[in-house]
Amino acid sequence: MAVVGDLALTFGGLVKKEKSIGLKNGVFGAPICSRRVCFIGRKLRTSKSRMEIRAVTQIGVESSGTTSDSTSFQRFEGLDVVSEGELRERGFLGMRKTKLVCTIGPACCSMEDLEKLAVGGMNVARLNMCHNTREWHQDVIRKIKKLNFEKGYCVSVMIDTEGSQIHVVDHGSPSSVKAEEGSIWFFTTEKFEGSRPFTIQANYEDFSEGVNVGDEIVFDGGMATFEVVEKVGKDLRCKCTDSGLLLPRAKLSFWRDGTLLVKNTQLPTLSSKDWSDIEFGISEGVDFIAMSFITDSNAVSHLKDYLSTKSSKSIKVLAKIETLVAIDNLKSIVEASDGIMIARGDLGVEIPLDSIPMVQQQITHLCRKLNKPVVVASQLLESMVEYPTPTRAEVADVSEAVRQYADALMLSGESAIGPYGQKALSVLQTTSRRMELSNLENNKGEFQDILGTSFPDQIAEQISNHAARMANNLALDAIFVFTRHGQMASFLSRNRPNPPVFAFTNDSSTRMALTLRWGVTPLLIDLSDDMEANISKSIDLIKTVGLIKNGDTILVVSDFVPNSTTQTVFQSIQVKSIE
Ligand SMILES: Nc1ncnc2c1ncn2[C@@H]1O[C@H](COP(=O)(O)OP(=O)(O)OP(=O)(O)O)[C@@H](O)[C@H]1O
Ligand SMILES: CC(=O)C(=O)O
């Protein structure tokens, strides 16, 4: 048996290795030579708890203070029913890692349909505030919360702001209009009901500001193209130079000599309608707000500050990358946000379509490096809005996003308006599972540390990097992490380890935020200040319902900062064999 003093790791040079290490509260602790120390040791333990653990190997970091012995576990909400079913059916390594977001619309807003999506693996329900009424959105949010509460699902709610963008006014006519090459059209901001021949109504008063004769107007990133032939006050007379379909709410982009005229910066990122939708989101207790058409990090920081004062629960802010300017400011936006959505639909209006795959790859990698969840969105299975099977190219696109280790994939019209929403969700399920297995095979060898260290002063990052490496190299069955704010769970997820990560938290906002993290199954429990008791109790509970069995080996990571400053901060890695 290795003895105390087997120090192997130091973090930030805080540990004086020659100092003797004492035994404290059943773990290797440290005299108060520094506020934080780390230790590695090995001991044999005879457990009095029902679960028998033979060997306990620990790597830990502990801060000085006193621990309370109080162990209260009145509440155990266990696993959500979908993860539980998956675990029973497929075992730990068969659990799906990539999270799935469904846009809710008229095709899937009944209680029955929402439940079918939850059963089918929806982790996050997205509501696009561009469409439908306040009452409709409220009804959907309440149905989802009811399903979670009464039936044990764990589906979080995201609202997506309308944002400001120049587009054609949706005047209610459902069909598209065809523009023929050479035809002359009038673009105006004059408000009128219904449609007028050869007239396009733009939504934004100053849409033509800075636009010159000879510039091009492109619909929906290439659906049709016009050349400005005359300026008439604020309106424009244009000739169609590339025929195509003009869809309701089509997006307009403006080009000069092949270069985009950046007009988003003139528009407010959050309009008064967006602010009122945000107030609504706060009052309904949504989990995520996705901000459309952001151009820089200021808007993100502003909303986060606002939410921290106005919302009693923690609401996460996702920045949608869908403008050219946002790509220029990518790093600061990722840093300011709680996560990113790669909104490929509108992004494709501003950047050439052939650069989208590279941009997607760059964003997914950067988000992982900076430990922010990333959602790949739009047109993943677009043909399924109409057809019951996807194209081969769509399946290849979904697989590529999974191979890139995106945290989540999103359905838009496929679930919101299409008749095959559940099928589309099941295509995402099976396709991601297949690619995850292939990733798993590739990771069987030595753990690849492709991330480096982005947070050199953070003990949690070091612990989780080492934990993920151990979990892969030792082929462990599962990782259990104890986390109040989700940081350690997110750092573990960031490493994309082979075993699933079960994140135990006592904070329901943390639980819901973790629904978007790759490979994490969040559970809500009461956490006492006695970490050892938390660990054995939670393993015991999961064992009682038959979800872990003798012979399983799990890695337990704790990142436990008690409420009181006089209590012990305890961060550790332990390997536990269940016997
Ligand atoms: N709540 C809703 N009510 C009615 N239709 C909806 C609703 N949500 C989505 N849709 C329909 O589904 C389509 C796809 O939805 P989605 O919100 O992903 O697309 P989008 O409008 O292009 O997104 P965004 O505006 O964020 O770029 C929309 O064009 C709209 O027709
Ligand atoms: C999702 C979204 O907003 C887009 O793709 O544009």
Ligand SMILES: [K+]
């Ligand atoms: K939107």
Ligand SMILES: [Mg+2]
């Ligand atoms: Mg968009």
